[in-house]
Amino acid sequence: MKRSRVFNEVLLAVENISLSFGGVKALSDISFDIAKGEIRAIIGPNGAGKSSMLNCINGFYHPQQGAITYKGVRRSQMRPHEAAEQGIARTFQNIALFRGMSTLDNIMTGRNLRMKTGLFWQALHIGPAAREEIEHRQAVEKIIDFLEIQHIRKVPVGQLPYGLQKRVELGRALAAQPELLLLDEPMAGMNIEEKQDMCRFVLDVNDEFGTTICLIEHDMGVVMDISDRVVVLDYGKKIGDGVPDEIKGNQAVIDAYLGVSH
Amino acid sequence: MLYREAGQFKTTYGADQQIFPILQDRLFVLAVILAAFLVVPLFASQYLYTEILIPFLILSLAAIGLNILVGYCGQVSLGTGGFMAVGAYAAYNLWLRVPELNNLVVVFLFGGLMSAAVGILFGLPSLRIKGFYLAVATLASQFFLDWLFARVKWLTNYTPSGSVAVGETSAFGWKIDTPAERYLFILAFVVVATLVAKNLVRGHIGRSWMAIRDMDIAAEIIGFQPLRTKLSAFAVSSFFIGIAGAMWGFLRLGSWEPLAFDINRSFQILFMVIIGGLGSLLGSFLGAAFIVLTPIVLNQMPGWLGVKLSTAMISHLEFMVFGAMIVFFLIVEPHGLARLWSIAKEKLRLWPFPH
Known part of the structure; x- marks a missing residue:
């Protein structure tokens, strides 16, 4: 069953974020927002900058350009424990x-x-x-x-x-x-039953506690089923943003995943 | 009574969170403590007190202190001897200069607090460096403190050789003089200190130490502040070690010089913690017992067996066998004697059935 919900209040807004490590540009000029109460997915091929994006949001990386506005407050460089104090919690790609x-x-x-x-x-x-x-x-x-x-x-x-x-x-x-829960590949390496359990937990957390969720996931079935909106990154750039159905039909996203001859 | 927890239901979280949730464990520990207070004084000789029980208890306390830092918080330290010296000399100076406060409890707590302050100071580098590098940094603190007590004459009351001696000691009007009195006083202190340590490691602060030990980045992301957590571990650890140092000076040696707290002492305590079990308070006692008792047993063994060996030969053999035993135990159970104990308890829960 597809859920279609409407969200008005922006919880977190990312504006023109750029992050580089030495000469490697991990993120360039990314903007998107996360609405209060939604399940927001970040997808993209390996090395697209998804985890870097989460690390920026919870204060572990400090982007060189751009700003992050959380609950209406533009924030400067912050330490991870400050993000935790403001109600941002996360899980990790490699279990931590x-x-x-x-x-x-x-x-x-x-x-x-x-x-x-x-x-x-x-x-x-x-x-x-x-x-x-x-x-x-x-x-x-x-x-x-x-x-x-x-x-x-x-x-x-x-x-x-x-x-x-x-x-x-x-x-x-x-x-x-937390008010905002960041999940970095919560279903990686799981079998189908474990994935179903985890999907159920994610949806229940969202429904019962009203927690806003931002998740990175590679399983497209899961992403399209449970998320309200999806943002797609490729090589550190944003190539798509919208509800799952829009993303499915987005040519740039299809090209990024399937490869295309230039 | 078999060692079984079947039928012991917990109906409150408080009951589930007590130190020994299993009734048999509670009774056993209570019996050991009572025996130590009541039965031991009935038969113990002066030799047993001064050469075995008192060193064992004091070094156990030092090992508990170091275990908090190394075993629970994961910060390697080679400065234990130095921190013990701080405790001993701070206690000595308070005893010497403020005679009105001739109460061993106050004097020892002061030694512990001064040691905690010095521990915080030398713990500062731990924010930036880890592992072997931190070990080297704490080694520097050991050498600095050795130097300090040898060179700053005020601390040793200008005695020519740097050797200091304490006279009469008492606590709350109780004159602590004979080996039996010293043993009972130390025992009481160590029991209370162990309880305090257990409360700390099972509570919020203990979890923060273990979080930093197991995965410091994740700990920071979920809200622990690395500097505050690490320094609190250094402070608490040095506090216990400082008290142990003051006890070692006042109640074991009576008069001492800085050499009593040199680098060998640091290694000795670190070995106790590693052999006993990192991250286990029981392990601190087992490790201390192993390190204190084994050399004595090995030394007496040829005599008991009726083998005639020269004293030099005996002491050489003692070192060789002791070294071999340490290697053997670390190969058999790298997690220390405490793990062997918990494996034995697991087996005992099922005994006499195989599964």
């Missing part, structure tokens, strides 16, 4: 979980910005520290229920299979209760 920690602890780290008690109370583990720990545990357990990973709660994530690790990583991002 804390391998030595359990599933529960990994998801608990997602709530780090909300945990405020000082060293002294934590050392004694009484009063505010103990209360805070239990309060956040409750929030984390809701996410564990939501993602159906109760059985691996106490397992070190290094021992988990790939598909479950991806799910735990999504859980860690969700624990921060």
Whole structure:
């Protein structure tokens, strides 16, 4: 079933972003926006600059030109933890979980910005520290229920299979209760069932929590099915932007994917 | 009673988050602590106190401190001896210059706090450098602190050889003099310190350390601030190490010179942490026990077996066998003695059934 929804409010706007590493231009003059509440996909062939784009959005890379406006505020260079404080969470293309920690602890780290008690109370583990720990545990357990990973709660994530690790990583991002969730290839390397599960989670996150989602994905079936709008990058340039049906018929996009004789 | 957790249901998150969720573990640890306080003083000889129990407890505390930094936060340090020296000399100076505060608890905490401050200072490079390079930077701190206590005469109260001695010590009116009293005081201190360390590593701050250890870039992106996290690990770690250093000076040696805290001490503590298990408080105790006890056992072994060997031969053999044992344990279980212990517990949960 195809969803068609209308969004008015812009959550994040990217204006004329250019990013280069030495002589390599990773992104040149890219502009697009992400509306509040939508699922926005970024697609493109390998090396198109998709991950660089996400890294710019969450403050890990600093573009040489252009600006990013988030919630109406044009922002200058920011550190990644500042982006996290403003409500941007993400997952990574290559899983970036804390391998030595359990599933529960990994998801608990997602709530780090909300945990405020000082060293002294934590050392004694009484009063505010103990209360805070239990309060956040409750929030984390809701996410564990939501993602159906109760059985691996106490397992070190290094021992988990790939598909479950991806799910735990999504859980860690969700624990921060972000307004904007960036997913870098959430379905890469998964089999069809795992992909269906992950699609369901992404859609549910969007529906139930109202989280705006920006995702990078290579599986065109998934992208066309779940996203509201798609932006296409190729060699660091934007070659298409629109609803899935427009993108499917866009000649430049077809050429980029299938190759074309010049 | 078999080692089983079946039937122990947790109905609150608080119950699920306690340090030892399994009843048998709780009882076992309680029994060990009670035995250490009540049973050991019934039979322990002076030799057992001064050569085995006191060094074991103090070095365990130092190993806990280093484990917080290396095992939990992933920042390699070779400056442990230097930080112990800071704790010892800071405590000495407070004891010497403010006689009204002749309370060992206050004196030791002061030593720990000064060591924490120095630890923060020498932890600053950790923001930029990692791994081997950080090890070299902390090595520099070791040499600097060695130099400081040998050259700045005020710190050693202008004694000619730099050797300092402490006289009478007490805590809250309790005169701590005999080996048994010293043992009980240290034991109480170490039990409390271990509880504090456990609370820290299982809480929010411990997760921040482990996040930086496991994947520092991801940790920064989800909101941890690397500088603050690393420096808090340096501070807490040096705090424990400083207290251990003050204890080593006051209650183990009584009089000491800077050589007591040289680079060999740093290596000794680091070996304890690696052999015992990185990222495990239990491992700190196991590693300390291994490093303290094994040489003594090896040294006495020929006598027990009735083999007549020269003293020089015995000490050569001690080094060889000790070295071989370290290599053997690291090959068998690179994650340390603590991992062997947890594997044994896993097996015990199913015993006597194979699956």
